Amino acid sequence: MKRIVVLLALSQLGSVPVRAVDYVSDVLPIMKEHCWSCHSNEEEVKGNLALDDLDEMRDFTIREFSLIRPGNPDESSFLEKMLLPPGDNDFMPRKGDPLPKAELDLIRKWIVEGAIVDAKNPSEKEKARLAGTEMGPDEDELLKFHSWTNTEGRAIEARFLRLVDEAVTLVMRDGKSYQVPLATLSADSQALARKLGEKK
Numbered sequence: 001m002k003r004i005v006v007l008l009a010l011s012q013l014g015s016v017p018v019r020a021v022d023y024v025s026d027v028l029p030i031m032k033e034h035c036w037s038c039h040s041n042e043e044e045v046k047g048n049l050a051l052d053d054l055d056e057m058r059d060f061t062i063r064e065f066s067l068i069r070p071g072n073p074d075e076s077s078f079l080e081k082m083l084l085p086p087g088d089n090d091f092m093p094r095k096g097d098p099l100p101k102a103e104l105d106l107i108r109k110w111i112v113e114g115a116i117v118d119a120k121n122p123s124e125k126e127k128a129r130l131a132g133t134e135m136g137p138d139e140d141e142l143l144k145f146h147s148w149t150n151t152e153g154r155a156i157e158a159r160f161l162r163l164v165d166e167a168v169t170l171v172m173r174d175g176k177s178y179q180v181p182l183a184t185l186s187a188d189s190q191a192l193a194r195k196l197g198e199k200k
């Protein structure tokens with residue numbers, strides 16, 4: 001079982017994206033279809049969230065400890081709300097149908113890749129995220145793709161997500177996450193996981 005998890009992760013190594021998924025090209029069309037009536041200046045702005053205000057998205061909505069946390073889809077309440085059962089009070093789109101899985105996957109991928117608003121015209125912070133390094137001293141290490149090795153000496157590149165119950169969750173470049181038992185990692189990788197776990 002442990003072995004399968006690590007092998008799966010290793011097979012992802014070849015798939016480095018050609019361009020980052022970004023908001024204007026990939027996510028905005030989905031928002032227009034499902035969220036516009038309540039979250040756009042064109043129609044109405046509910047919950048103080050205007051999905052068509054790109055500056056506000058870039059400066060406030062997308063940042064550590066906000067609705068969209070770059071690199072961290074599982075802690076982005078924006079995505080979380082769309083994944084809730086439709087009967088839930090917090091489910092989005094309110095009064096609508098759940099988004100198709102392919103769209104949810106794309107939004108997840110977008111967040112994993114750094115939640116860039118416009119890849120053709122990135123801000124300085126976004127440039128740093130695209131390059132795999134981040135601006136804040138703490139976000140830095142957490143958003144970066146690190147090299148991880150297992151006890152058999154095989155290496156993968158992934159971002160750290162969390163360390164819980166002696167298992168580390170790693171996110172690959174395609175946005176898929178894998179849980180790897182800490183004991184199957186090399187001593188260096190275990191130390192890295194513990195160090196990053198403390199930052200969270």
Ligand code: HEC
Nearest residue numbers: 034035037038046047049067077078081092093094095096
């Ligand atoms: C029919 C109206 C409606 C639609 C459609 C809708 N929302 Fe909302 N949304 C609301 C309301 C109203 C709120 C205010 C908070 C509340 O009442 O829960 C809200 C709040 C939110 C929040 C929380 C904002 C915050 O600052 O906490 C998020 C995130 C959100 N919506 C995302 C979406 C997304 C993504 C979609 C499309 C997939 C969507 N919503 C579609 C009505 C809507």
